[in-house]
Amino acid sequence: MLCFSLRFWLCAFFLLVSLAGFSQVSDSSFFSGKFDKTPLQQALQEIQTKTPVRFYFEPDWLKDITVSGEFAQENVAQVVAVLLSETELEAAWYHTYAVVIFPSRASHPAVVYKDKQGKALPRLLFGLPKNVSDTKKVELRGRLTNAKTNEPLVGATVSVPALAVGDQTDANGNYRLLLPTGEHLVTFKYVGLLPEERQIGLYAAGTLNLPLHQSVVVLNEVEIRGDRPGDSNVNSVQVGANKLNIGVIRKMPAFLGEVDVVKSVLLLPGVSSVGEGSSGFNVRGGGADQNLVLMGQIPIYNPSHLFGFFSVFNPDVVKDLTFYRGGIPARYGGRLSSVLEVQQREGKGGKLTGTGGIGPITSRLALEGPLLSEKTTFLVAGRAAYPNWLLHALKDKRLKEGHATFYDGNASVKHTFSPKDNLTLNGYFSHDAFGFTQDSIYSWENTGVALKHTHTFSDNLQGSLSGVFSKYRFAITDKSLGNASEFSNGIWSGSLKAAFVYDAKRHQFNFGAEATRFGFKPGQFKPTEAGSAINELILPNDQAIEAAAYLSDEFTITQQWTVMLGMRYSLYQNRGAGEVYVYDPTQHRQQRTITDTLRYGAGSAIATYHGLEPRASLKYSFTEANSVKAGYQRMRQYTHLISGAMAVAPLDFWQSSNTYLKPQLADQWSIGYFHNFGGNKIEFSVETYYKKIQNQLDYKEGAELWLNPAVEAELLPGKGRGYGLEMQLSKREGNLTGWISYTYSRSEIQVNGFFKQEKINNGAFYPTNYDKPHNLALVANYQLTRRLGFASNFTFSSGRPTTMPIGLYEMxxxxxxxxxxxxxxxxxxxxxLDLSMTIETNHKKDKKWEGRWNISIYNVYARRNAYSVFFRDDAYAVPQAYRLSVVGVPLPSITYDFKF
Known part of the structure; x- marks a missing residue:
């Protein structure tokens, strides 16, 4: 089959030739034979075997066409004319023995679509109009790639505006549309690349693969949007989802000049944090541990550097991110509130290229290119931080004497065995160290490896098999004389995953299975020198396995109705070796009420949990620019982050569900209205949701969590609930782009145990530590010239809850x-308020070095935002409240990014 571009121009050329009368008909070749409802392609092949004449055509044009006729030593030109007389095909002879078969001029559309300059758009014909029912629907599918790097475009949109029908490309760049037969104007869009349009004559199923090109004037990259690219704000069935391109994120003002993926998510509706200096984020009233953070396929258990001021994602290796806060697909599990999936770039072929940046706190460098051959490509990247000079310049004595650093590295190798098979290996490592003195050092590490084999079984079926390993470790090292010691905790997981995508015209099935083994290290405290006064204390490690299988179907019912149904089944088992304490049932749990200990051998089941996790999303399109979406999801979380803090902190530790700690279970309902206007330049959305959580944990008053072998006695299960309203208005084209988002949300919990000590606030609902009702974000980007742009972020949120003293007594x-x-x-x-200015270099195509300066100011008007409030005793008076501010001054920075 000829490729699209060659096929189009070849047919156009021969059509002109035939119109001009330049055809050369053979008068020296004769054929004898008989056809009785014979497929036309078979008839032409028989003529080729008996004569020197050769035919050239697109097989789709001959599909389902049969011919009849009996010939005895007749001229081939006459034979061809008879066979085509009852079809909508014509023949053009461009050589005595060469014939092109093409659609008849009578089958050409009466209306020709044109571009903005008035030129006719390229037209592709699949099948012929003959005998096609007006009510018949056929499928258009294909793959979109970046013309420069040949990488698949994930999250690109393909739509037919006149029908309000669209699709979003998957992880392999594939799309599919189910359309009525006829002529259609199809648009292809992706952030940062030039959009394409094609006129499609669709009378049979067809495949169109298309590369999208970069603009010479790189203004597309300054588009800012908080929702999915293109028209999918309205057309996608997914509810509660956002997609951001790294080009968008780079334009935002950044803390000390470092582009941060996680900080960009905080500007989306429904997302908040407890304050500066906190890692993680809170989604729709959920805890920071209820978010699944993925680097590719690798789960990240602590996504922060330097206690949350930076994230673990190096912007030079990030391709884009997809964020789900509702309507989470069935292939994801293990967390209650959200999924943040950060896609990493794959090394591109051609020649060795590099990107990097130099800033006041961090520097980074990434290299990519072919490895030995064009079939194998690589990408390696490293980043290092040097913030000590900033700490030493601060007035606070403890910070002035402190020291901090971090570094991380990414590596990726991809080998393409064939167009249907490729193998990808990704690796990640990070290390943090921080200390207020030289004797005490906090350190933590993330390590991850993923190996993935992808195979295309057919045009309809693709599959992948992956092996994933992830490990997190935290340690406190004390080097002081006489107390030399180390405390550490951590978690690791190893997974095997199989995933498949099957396109069946109006259905798109996703199905697969996975198995994961967990290892939990709750804590150990060891002396590191012979003369240390520290006594060793080691809590027993925990083990668990989790298995899951899932199936989902995105089903296009009509042009207006689309539904996505999914089901996930998960099973979790806490396994030995291990011990389980038995408590006196007549008293609330505490260490002194332990009456017995149950011991389990290695590999034996201690506690088992399982259940179904249904998912559903429904979309109804009023017009091409208006739709309503609704969704429901059930999520199960079998691991718990035990912490006395409000956000992910280094001293936290992960704990398995077991005999006393039940899995958390969340049900969420949501509904939203989506509207695009101004030629799809402006997007508006409003969503509301309600969420119920079972077995959500809180802590007893004065809970002792550090190195506690009976930590379950300090934890209290409760019922959680969250509800809210999210609104967003975004402008994504023009010199001025950006969005405004507002969220009203509430997050509450009820702890009402049997004993008085197991009740909080007398069993009534009360706000969680991260309940922040009002959240407002304004993001603006103004491109003054091709090379000069300005950006600003403004955020506002309610103060989070705290517990205040109401009196005092003497004891x-x-x-x-x-x-x-x-x-x-x-x-x-x-x-x-944050501000930034970006200065680009020239935009010449042949330049070998690209540079960009970014000047930013974080916290412009020096707001001393309170991270927490603490109390200090004053004689004979109620303790006075004092505010702890992490960043209370403006922080300017200048960063130089480069590419070669």
Missing amino acids: EGNTVPVYGDRNQARIPAYHR
């Missing part, structure tokens, strides 16, 4: 504060 000469009900007061509201 043995000491003043003891009396605290009120938990989380019934709030710290002051948070707001901040």
Whole structure:
């Protein structure tokens, strides 16, 4: 089969030739034979075997056409004319023995689509109009790639605006549309690349693979949007999902000049954090541990550097990110609130290229290119931080004497065995170290490896098999004389995953299975020198396995109705060797009420949990620019992050579900209205949701969590609920782009155990530590010239809850504060403005070096936002509240990014 471009121009050429009368008909070749409802392609092949004449055609044009006729030593030209007389095909002779078969001029559309310059758009014909029912629907499918790198475009949109029908490309760049037969104008769009349009004569199923090109004037990259690219804000069935391209993220003002994927997510509706200096984020009233963060396929258990000021994602290796806060696909599991999947770039072939940047806190470099041959490509990247000079310049004495650093590295190798098979190996490692003194050092590490084999079985079926390993470790090292010691905890997981995608015209099936083994290290405290006064204390490690299988179907019912149904089944088992304490059932759990200990051998089941996790999304399109979507999802989370803090902190540790700690279970319902206007330049969306959580954990008053062998006695299960409203208005084209998002959300929990000590606030619902009702984000980007752009972010959020003292009493000469009900007061509201300016180099095509300067100011008006409020005793008075601010001054920075 000829490729599209060659096929189009060849047919156009021969059509002109035939119109001009330049055909040369053979008058020296004769044929004898008989055809009785014989497929036309078979008839032409028989003529070729008996004569020197050769035919050239597109097989789709001859599909389902049969011919009849009996010939005895007749001229081939006459034979061909008779066979085609009852079809909508014509023959053009461009040589005595060469014939092109093409659609008749009578089958050409009366209306020709034109571009903005008035030129006719390229037209591709699949099948012929003859005998095609007006009500018949056929499938258009294909693959979109980046013309420069040949990488698949993930999240690109393919749409037919006149029918309000569209699709979004998957992880391999594939799309599919089910369309009525006829002529259609199809648009192809992706952030940062030039859009394409094609006129499609669709009378039979067809495949169109298309590369999208970069613009010479790189203004597309400054488009800012908080939702999926193109028209999928309205057309996609997915509810509660966002996609951001790294080009968008690079334009945002950044903390000390370092582009941050996680910080960009905080500007989306439904997402918040407890404050500066906190890692992780909170989604729709959920805890920071309820978010599944993936680097490719690798789960990241602590996504932060330097206690949350930076994320683990190096911007030079990030391709784009997809963020789900509702309507989570069935292929994801293990977390309650959201999925953040960060796609890494794959090394491109051709020649060796590099990117990097130099800033006041970090520097980075990435190299990519072919490895030995064009079939194998690689990408390696490294980043290092040097913030000590900044700490030493601060006024705070403890910070002034402190020291900090981090570094991380990414590596990727991809080998293409054939167009149907490729193998990808990705690796990641990071290390952080921080200390207020030279004697005490906090350190933590993330390590991850993923090996993935992808195979295309057919045009309809693709599959992949992956092996994934991830490990997180935290340690505190004390080098002081006489107390030399190390405390550490951590978690590791190893997974085997099989995933498949099957396109069946109006259905798109995703199905697969996975198995994961977990290892939990809750804590150990060891002396590191012979003369240390520290006594060794090691908590027993925990083991668990989790298995899951899933199936989902995205089904196009009509042009207006689309539904996505999914089901996931998961099974989790906490396994030995291990011990389980038995508590006195007549008293609330605590160490002194332990009455017995049950011991389990290696590999034996200690506790087993399982259940179904249904998912559903429904979309109804009023017009091409208006739709309503609704969704429901059930999620199960079998691992728990035990922490006395409000966000992910280094001292936290992961804990398996076991005999006493039940899995968390969440049900969420959501509905939203989506509208595009101004020629799809402006997007509006409003969503509302309600979420119920079972077995959500909180802590007893004065809970002791550090190195506690009976930590379950300090934890209290409760019922959680969250509800809210999310609105977003975004402009994604023009010199001025950006978005405004507002979220009203509530997050509450009820702990109402059997004993008084197992009740909080007398069993009533109360706000969680991360309940922040009002969140507002304004993101703006103005491109003044081709080379000069300005950006700003403004954020506002309600203060999070805290517990205040309401009185005091004297006890043995000491003043003891009396605290009120938990989380019934709030710290002051948070707001901040950031500004940045970006200066581009020239945009010549043949330049070998590209540079970009970014100048930014974080916290422009020096807002001293409170991270927490603490209390100090004053004689004979209620303890006074004091505000702890992490960043209370403007922080300017200048960064130089380059590419060669």
